[in-house]
Amino acid sequence: MFPRLIMESFLRQRRRKLLAALAILLGTTAVTAMLAIGTSVGDKMNRELAAYGANIVVYPAADTLDVQVDGINIRPATAGSYLKEADLVKIKNIFWRNNITDISPELPLTVTVRTANATQQVPATGYWFHHALRSGDASWTMGAPALHPWWKLQGSWPSSGGNAIPNEIAVGSDLARQLHLHLGDTLEVQNQPERVAGIVSTGDATDHTLLVPLALAQAWMGRPGVVRRVYVSALTKPEDALARKDPDKLSPKMHDRWYCSPYANSIAYQIEETLPHTRAEQIRRIAQGESTILSRISGLMLLVALAALLAAALAVAASMTTAIVERRQEIGLMRALGATRNTIAGLFFTEITLLALGGGLLGYLLGSLLAGRIGEQVFGSSIAFNPMLLPATLLLAVVVSLAGSAPSVWQAMKMEPATILREDA
Amino acid sequence: MSVAATRPETIIELRDATREYRGHAGTVRALDSISLSVSRGEWLAIMGPSGSGKSTLVNLLGCLDRVDAGSVRIAGKDINTLSRKELDQFRAETVGFIFQQFHLIPYLSALENIMLAQYFHSMTDRKEAMAALERVGLGDRAGHLPSELSGGEQQRVCIARALINQPPVLLADEPTGNLDAANQQIVTGLLRSLNQLGHTILMVTHDPEMAQMADRIVELHHGRIVAEREASLAPHTS
Numbered sequence: 001m002f003p004r005l006i007m008e009s010f011l012r013q014r015r016r017k018l019l020a021a022l023a024i025l026l027g028t029t030a031v032t033a034m035l036a037i038g039t040s041v042g043d044k045m046n047r048e049l050a051a052y053g054a055n056i057v058v059y060p061a062a063d064t065l066d067v068q069v070d071g072i073n074i075r076p077a078t079a080g081s082y083l084k085e086a087d088l089v090k091i092k093n094i095f096w097r098n099n100i101t102d103i104s105p106e107l108p109l110t111v112t113v114r115t116a117n118a119t120q121q122v123p124a125t126g127y128w129f130h131h132a133l134r135s136g137d138a139s140w141t142m143g144a145p146a147l148h149p150w151w152k153l154q155g156s157w158p159s160s161g162g163n164a165i166p167n168e169i170a171v172g173s174d175l176a177r178q179l180h181l182h183l184g185d186t187l188e189v190q191n192q193p194e195r196v197a198g199i200v201s202t203g204d205a206t207d208h209t210l211l212v213p214l215a216l217a218q219a220w221m222g223r224p225g226v227v228r229r230v231y232v233s234a235l236t237k238p239e240d241a242l243a244r245k246d247p248d249k250l251s252p253k254m255h256d257r258w259y260c261s262p263y264a265n266s267i268a269y270q271i272e273e274t275l276p277h278t279r280a281e282q283i284r285r286i287a288q289g290e291s292t293i294l295s296r297i298s299g300l301m302l303l304v305a306l307a308a309l310l311a312a313a314l315a316v317a318a319s320m321t322t323a324i325v326e327r328r329q330e331i332g333l334m335r336a337l338g339a340t341r342n343t344i345a346g347l348f349f350t351e352i353t354l355l356a357l358g359g360g361l362l363g364y365l366l367g368s369l370l371a372g373r374i375g376e377q378v379f380g381s382s383i384a385f386n387p388m389l390l391p392a393t394l395l396l397a398v399v400v401s402l403a404g405s406a407p408s409v410w411q412a413m414k415m416e417p418a419t420i421l422r423e424d425a
Numbered sequence: 426m427s428v429a430a431t432r433p434e435t436i437i438e439l440r441d442a443t444r445e446y447r448g449h450a451g452t453v454r455a456l457d458s459i460s461l462s463v464s465r466g467e468w469l470a471i472m473g474p475s476g477s478g479k480s481t482l483v484n485l486l487g488c489l490d491r492v493d494a495g496s497v498r499i500a501g502k503d504i505n506t507l508s509r510k511e512l513d514q515f516r517a518e519t520v521g522f523i524f525q526q527f528h529l530i531p532y533l534s535a536l537e538n539i540m541l542a543q544y545f546h547s548m549t550d551r552k553e554a555m556a557a558l559e560r561v562g563l564g565d566r567a568g569h570l571p572s573e574l575s576g577g578e579q580q581r582v583c584i585a586r587a588l589i590n591q592p593p594v595l596l597a598d599e600p601t602g603n604l605d606a607a608n609q610q611i612v613t614g615l616l617r618s619l620n621q622l623g624h625t626i627l628m629v630t631h632d633p634e635m636a637q638m639a640d641r642i643v644e645l646h647h648g649r650i651v652a653e654r655e656a657s658l659a660p661h662t663s
């Protein structure tokens with residue numbers, strides 16, 4: 001009888017229930033999407049944010065950081081020491097290797113450029129563009145473009161030339177304007193002809209420089225296989241108290257914990273370990289920015305999800321209040337037939353639970369689809385259905401719906417059968 | 426199988442029962458120190474002008490309400506001593522209601538409406554419910570929704586429902602108030618045969634002719650019993 005009663009009564013007041021179910025559906029859709037994104041994209045988002053700059057710089061220990069004025073290295077190119085390009089792959093062998101998303105070496109120098117009308121000294125920097133870094137079977141594509149996704153390129157990045165010395169370069173947009181260079185033009189650099197493969201707009205001082213394949217810069221300098229400094233982009237854990245500790249002063253146990261946490265500092269420490277005679281330093285400002293943005297975005301997501309759930313609870317409350325007022329005669333009758341207060345509450349709660357499960361299930365499916373879409377659109381990778389979220393979503397839907405309807409069900413329980421029955425008599 | 430008249434057993438006993446309603450406009454004393462006893466198998470008609478407290482009395486006897494003062498004993502139990510839960514159970518076991526407005530659940534069929542009373546009482550029994558429908562002459566309407574039944578038929582379903590758990594007391598608040606003459610006659614006939622089978626019936630009515638069917642008539646006025654007499658037309662003298 002009870003199932004029959006529930007089913008029949010469930011099918012009544014369909015429009016109102018549809019509205020409540022819709023509210024639950026929307027709420028759980030938002031929550032599922034948020035949870036799906038939150039759990040599977042935390043990493044992706046971090047990666048995405050990491051794209052907005054390096055968070056570790058590596059340079060020779062004998063050196064101090066390059067003296068840069070307006071982004072241009074004013075140290076004599078011959079001064080100081082260098083890192084070995086061949087060593088860089090070791091960075092992908094450290095404990096936190098999978099957190100390393102990009103390695104971008106640089107070799108700055110000053111070169112002589114001759115065009116049809118003028119000869120002049122201009123700054124140039126050797127980069128990896130799409131460099132295939134190999135270690136055993138693994139291979140990664142790394143270089144400056146990945147580290148600076150905001151760089152706008154016309155044309156293409158210079159090819160690295162294989163085993164031969166490359167003969168293509170890219171030109172910063174300001175320099176290109178000044179020298180009247182266009183895509184495909186040829187100019188003479190260090191007395192060699194070079195083709196302009198790309199024109200780059202970076203929004204900073206790089207616009208006044210030549211961007212050349214690392215091998216070309218090394219050839220010009222006559223120092224094969226060297227780099228000046230290396231920028232590393234790594235996924236890191238937001239900095240906390242432990243992150244700021246000096247690892248050499250920590251107890252062995254704490255040192256292990258520090259070492260095994262992906263702090264920018266500990267990753268830098270591991271790079272120093274693996275590349276002797278180097279200094280690796282956290283580029284603090286960016287790393288901190290990342291974690292604040294990330295925590296703000298998750299905070300925002302949480303807020304949206306909570307608002308959606310609150311709205312769902314309110315919608316359920318509103319729909320239940322009217323539903324119960326409309327059915328007071330029925331409640332009175334059931335009480336007169338011997339139904340206890342708990343039976344009445346059970347009846348309504350069962351109905352609401354069914355509604356919540358239905359809405360929650362649909363919300364889960366819709367939310368998962370939505371998360372998938374967002375994953376594709378925003379993070380460029382799909383988010384798989386996470387079946388673990390289903391019970392969580394259903395539970396949330398049920399809890400929210402029961403909470404939303406509790407006040408009106410309580411009202412229904414308190415209704416006195418005598419008063420309800422005499423109302424129309 | 427009418428209860429022997431030689432030793433009438435008291436099934437309902439009210440002593441100085443008072444019920445007041447407190448509203449914003451002050452207190453209404455709907456029942457004012459009423460004392461009344463009803464024997465098992467008796468058919469009592471309750472009459473009186475509108476607002477005299479008839480429904481209030483029926484609600485008290487139906488355990489839908491409690492007295493503010495005095496006592497109500499039904500089938501030997503003082504209902505003041507029952508907890509709310511016990512009262513719910515006692516109500517399901519002791520009284521069957523027949524309402525002027527029928528109060529059938531609109532989305533359940535005639536048969537299911539009867540089974541609902543079984544459900545809240547103990548457990549459903551389709552066969553028994555069907556037999557009850559047949560007894561009120563609606564065996565062929567079991568699957569109909571209340572909206573597909575006439576007023577008289579709905580009231581018969583209501584009577585079948587009131588009887589299904591074999592309660593010792595039947596309470597009928599203006600059972601024919603919403604019925605035309607023909608249906609009124611059918612329902613009255615049903616009540617009479619039930620009474621002849623030994624059911625105790627308390628019936629509120631405005632219709633003097635109908636009241637004459639009962640064994641005894643009490644008249645309320647402003648919450649007090651102002652007259653009490655044997656009905657002259659009592660069809661069965663036991």
Ligand SMILES: Nc1ncnc2c1ncn2[C@@H]1O[C@H](COP(=O)(O)OP(=O)(O)OP(=O)(O)O)[C@@H](O)[C@H]1O
Binds near residue numbers: 454477478
């Ligand atoms: N729930 C209530 N709250 C306030 N006053 C009430 C309530 N129920 C009944 N009353 C008042 O108590 C008095 C008796 O009401 P009751 O319903 O018992 O009358 P009645 O004899 O059944 O009348 P009718 O013949 O019109 O059905 C009336 O004055 C009524 O206004």
Ligand SMILES: [Mg+2]
Binds near residue numbers: 479481
């Ligand atoms: Mg009345």
